[in-house]
Amino acid sequence: MNTLPVTQPVIEITYLVASVLFILSLKWMSSPSTARHGIWAGEIGMLLAIGGTLLQHGIVDYTGIAIALVLGTCVGIPLGMVQMTAVPQRTALSHAFGALCVTLVGTAEFYLRSPDIPRFTMAVLSAEVILGSLTFTGSLMAAGKLQEILPQRPLTYKGQNLVNLLFLAVAVAGAGYLVLHPGVREVFPMMMGISLLFGVLMIIPIGGADMPTVISLLNSYAGLSAAAMGFVVDSKLLIIAGALDGSSGFILSVIMSKAMNRSFGNVLFGAFGQVQAAAVAGQEAKTARSATAEEAAAILSAANKVVIIPGYGMAVAQAQHKVRELYDALSKRGVDVRFAIHPVAGRMPGHMNVLLAEADIPYDRLVEMDDINGEFSQTDVALVIGANDVTNPAARTDTSSPIFGMPILDVDKARTVMVIKRSMSPGFAGIDNPLYYLDKTLMLFGDAKSFVNDIVRELAGGGNN
């Protein structure tokens, strides 16, 4: 790669500045007040890096680049305009695109350079292609499950983990062979094909409830494959961006697994949905009390402190805007209303915050689990909307429960608990919730959106009479 002596330092400096801007971009994400600076920093860094790359010696075909950039923009704009409820599948899809880019570049580099590939380069190139391929198909599968094109239930069979590990082992063995014999080109497509297949098999046994962890994990893989590509094409900027993305995905997956009280291995090899089926049995008949919208409105307006616990069911019912009206109506009466956010509420890390922010609920009213749990005992009403397992007190007390040990919102410590729910049927994970049978619990049966609407109407009517 002969580069002109004059432009080379200029290019390197654009990359250096871009790296600084990328790090600042993430640093500014630490708080909502500075976060939008982060986007500008990222955008400027990106433009600088692309500009610098275009100066590189040896680039002759600018038309092709321009066409591809325009086409990519045309694909990107609709992907940036999706609804907020669809952000998890969009994110999974973008992990797939990122991994696709990395895999394609790795493939091109292999066929350009083979058989003269140094061992270390071939090893990193293999890592790039294996990680890229499995992230590509894995993310497509995850997106399909989130979009509900594919069945959400985990599909499992006996010896599944062994079969999956075997596939991965074969892919790694292929990589090992290529490191020693980079001229044997036939091994390359085999290694890639098996990795693509492994990506599919990896996601098949994972249920819908585990999606927040899986998306984060795929994020991490996408970052690592990009970092590996940075080694292959000798780009420090890419190594840095990949390392940042990889560590970000890793941290998020750790947070998500902790919030579900599971280890990484358990998420990947556990097939959560299977375990519960047996645990549901053995419940004696218990009774739950129910209440009408009128009664609920009366209790809420008499309260001083209300905590609303939103779950994905609220988003599915598109009830967040009605919940905002409820928030406004209660705040107007001087009721202190806050929202308790469990880390796995929603389908990806932080998803619930975005859904509530979209409904114009101020972010300082959204409180994380660890900060709000101590306050439930001073809370008059805890209103659960579309959340289930994250409020299940069995996770604290019942050692036989499949979710035992999972951190939950201590909703049962509030003076009164109200749960808006369609019926008594168990939730996503298929576990019965003892919260519903407490004396202080009132079940509000109905669709989240229309029920909240009824409460809002009662509150308004009560004010006029």
Added chain:
Amino acid sequence: MSSTLINGLFVFMLAAFIGFEVIRRVSPLLHTPLMSLTNALDAIAVVGAIVLVGRHESRLSYWLGMLAVIAATSNIVGGFLITDRMLKMFKSSRPTKP
């Protein structure tokens, strides 16, 4: 192993540490926009793809590069766009509330 690879490993190690420290401080409130932002930044892989297209060394590398540039660019554009849309929605109740 050549010195460029060693340099690369140093860079990777340092960047991973910075990543851990910086991202640990990101408020859980913003974890979704964080993921879409890192996704957009990760698409800097486009530079490798641009070089493949621009150098036009073989027909295969050219077409794989084209596809790679399209995939990465869609992540850059879509990633920044949706991150911006999400962050615009986060409002505090303290300053003038509409």
